[in-house]
Amino acid sequence: MARIGIIGSKGRMGQALASAIEAAGHEHSGGVDQGEQPGPLASRSDVLVDFSAPQALGANLAAARVPGIPLVIGTTGLGAEHHALIDEAAGAIPVLQTGNTSLGVTLLAYLVQEAASRLGPEWDIEIVEMHHRMKVDAPSGTALLLGEAAARGRGIELASHSESGRDGHTGARADGAIGFAALRGGTVAGDHSVIFAGSQERLRLSHQAEDRAIFATGAVHAADWLIGREPGRYSMQDVLAL
Numbered sequence: 001m002a003r004i005g006i007i008g009s010k011g012r013m014g015q016a017l018a019s020a021i022e023a024a025g026h027e028h029s030g031g032v033d034q035g036e037q038p039g040p041l042a043s044r045s046d047v048l049v050d051f052s053a054p055q056a057l058g059a060n061l062a063a064a065r066v067p068g069i070p071l072v073i074g075t076t077g078l079g080a081e082h083h084a085l086i087d088e089a090a091g092a093i094p095v096l097q098t099g100n101t102s103l104g105v106t107l108l109a110y111l112v113q114e115a116a117s118r119l120g121p122e123w124d125i126e127i128v129e130m131h132h133r134m135k136v137d138a139p140s141g142t143a144l145l146l147g148e149a150a151a152r153g154r155g156i157e158l159a160s161h162s163e164s165g166r167d168g169h170t171g172a173r174a175d176g177a178i179g180f181a182a183l184r185g186g187t188v189a190g191d192h193s194v195i196f197a198g199s200q201e202r203l204r205l206s207h208q209a210e211d212r213a214i215f216a217t218g219a220v221h222a223a224d225w226l227i228g229r230e231p232g233r234y235s236m237q238d239v240l241a242l
């Protein structure tokens, strides 16, 4: 049984996570939200799980480093500066960062990388996502994770091939681009499709989250797996040995 602390505990994911911790037979060691310090929570936990906001990341990493416990980061909307902080902290503690903790999306990313490596560059790659009306970041962390998987399969950098927010007279699609489109509305837990558009045919690989409980279950699994690991940066593909 592990003591799991929740950062962002009163949010949609924080509440789903509390249920998943109990269902898995672990102990919920408490939670923090905006304006609260994560240090005391870290000192009474074996692992922290963060579903909060990017601006909380620095304090969360620092808090986990004091007792030397692992941190699972599910928060999305991270920028290059956040990834640099994670890389630095991963020299001292185990850190798992992912835009999606579900089993289905982790497998989807694997399949997307495989498809992108087998289909030639003439197959255009577009990623479409839809989420509930309260979501604040776009493209979603999952869409970016799938874009990274496609770019890896192609042997290219996502940063220099990404096209999003098309509007107006955009000109023709750039050769080799990986496109992103984000839809928002209702209560959608998370839909993602990666479309490979070739000449006269299309291949679509999709995942639909029916309930955010799948993210919570995956996060608990990841947290449990991370305890006792060597310091380093890990992914859900490591957890599932893909």
Ligand SMILES: NC(=O)C1=CN([C@@H]2O[C@H](COP(=O)(O)OP(=O)(O)OC[C@H]3O[C@@H](n4cnc5c(N)ncnc54)[C@H](OP(=O)(O)O)[C@@H]3O)[C@@H](O)[C@H]2O)C=CC1
Pocket: 007, 008, 009, 010, 011, 012, 013, 014, 032, 033, 034, 035, 036, 050, 051, 052, 053, 055, 056, 073, 074, 075, 076, 077, 098, 099, 100, 101, 102, 141, 212, 215
């Ligand atoms: N990786 C994955 O599988 C998934 C990732 N997510 C991501 O998780 C994050 C949270 O999503 P969701 O639960 O829907 O969002 P919510 O807005 O429902 O919850 C966010 C919670 O974080 C708290 N919070 C905000 N700022 C801080 C801070 N500085 N320190 C501590 N807590 C803070 C909020 O508190 P307050 O209300 O007081 O501001 C709130 O309780 C998002 O980035 C989302 O994209 C979501 C689902 C799955």
Ligand SMILES: O=C(O)C1=N[C@H](C(=O)O)C[C@H](O)C1
Pocket: 076, 099, 100, 131, 135, 136, 139, 140, 141, 142, 143, 189, 190, 191
């Ligand atoms: O904010 C959400 O709800 C979700 N966020 C993650 C993302 O940005 O991909 C994961 C999931 O799709 C739900």
